[in-house]
Amino acid sequence: MMALTWTKGTANQDSKAIAKLVEGKAAGMDGFSGRNTSGLQMTGLARDWAPLSHLFTDVLINPVFPDKEVDHSRRVAEDIADAALEARLAACANVEGPVSSTYRWKGVIEQSFEFILWLKAPEANWAKIEALVNRVHPYDVPAIVAVPLSHVSDAYAAWAIENTDV
Helix, strand or coil: CHHHHHHHCECCCCHHHHHHHHHHCCCEEEEEECCCCEEEEEECCHHHHHHHHHHHHHHHHCECCCHHHHHHHHHHHHHHHHHHHHCCCCCEEEEEEEEEEEEEECCEEEEEEEEEEEEECCHHHHHHHHHHHHHHCCCCCCCCCCCCCCCCCHHHHHHHHHCCCC
């Protein structure tokens, strides 16, 4: 969230205005996010409490998420899901998100919002699914991961096989 705040701003003010206020008050703002927790902290002088508390509240309540990027990521996931189902490579697709992803790309730490696509498919279709994702996805290196299953109900497994071509 902080990376986007510093580059995009909030719904009420751009990143330059935020930086000018924080630097002009010799204040600091930082955030963190983990698997189960997120936090935001601000430091500054007591005499600057009013403008800094308004900024802090604005960042918490009105973060800017780049709608075009989020919408594009959702469309890519949905397009791959539709193609996998139409080709009967997968029996079911779930699109989750958006999720915040932080990763190293070409030596630089990047952050973006992405959608996770879960395809429920037989292992025999792995190569075709991998080829589909690589053909449709705009990333040079999309995350394509298979998760082995330890338990699947007989009824669900039968349904999945019935609804895919192996």
